[in-house]
Amino acid sequence: MAKQHINELHNKNFINNSIVIFGRDYPSYDMFDYLNEKGLFFLMRVSSSFKMIQAISSEDCAFEYKSKGELKKLRVIKIKLSDDTTEILVTNIFDEIITHHQFKELYFLRWGVECKYKELKSSIEIEEFFGTKPIAIEQDFYASIYVSTLHHLLRKMPMLR
Structure with a gap:
């Protein structure tokens, strides 16, 4: 691989x-x-x-x-x-x-990459795919990255009062 x-x-x-x-x-x-x-x-x-x-x-x-x-x-x-x-x-x-x-x-x-990958593996299960075809795996991967990025941005935003 x-x-x-x-x-x-x-x-x-x-x-x-x-x-x-x-x-x-x-x-x-x-x-x-x-x-x-x-x-x-x-x-x-x-x-x-x-x-x-x-x-x-x-x-x-x-x-x-x-x-x-x-x-x-x-x-x-x-x-x-x-x-x-x-x-x-x-x-x-x-x-x-x-x-x-x-x-x-x-x-x-590369340590930062390793830490991010570990986070993605554990928190959003980036290695768990819903399909087996390359396009399905790619979609799952990008969706996971999107969710992770959104989560990170939301944590950085000040709380709305």
Whole structure:
């Protein structure tokens, strides 16, 4: 499903010349290869249990792996959080002009999106659709966003007296 969405966005030129940012549900060598083949830049969070990560001690380094008989390369960035946990990011951007700290800032820009999605999931059940056809799902999605926006605006308005 993720590849289908990426394909649609790529074909419509929505994500070309962009950095696509993923949460930790997406990493796989297959996905890394797919994004590279599409010519897309990405920044992806990976779990500390992801095998390639376990041997890396540096906070910012290149990592090589073999896929489809070829040697491929990724950049691994480890970020220490205030609670002493470590977030691990993987990217195909090797330009050293983009620093470890900038990748951290870039990744955490998506946190607002995550919080909003969590709200939409729990309060208006955005993942519960009344139909199965794409048009029905799309209508449900937009209706949910509309209701959420209206709710937010009404909460911000001063009470009428």
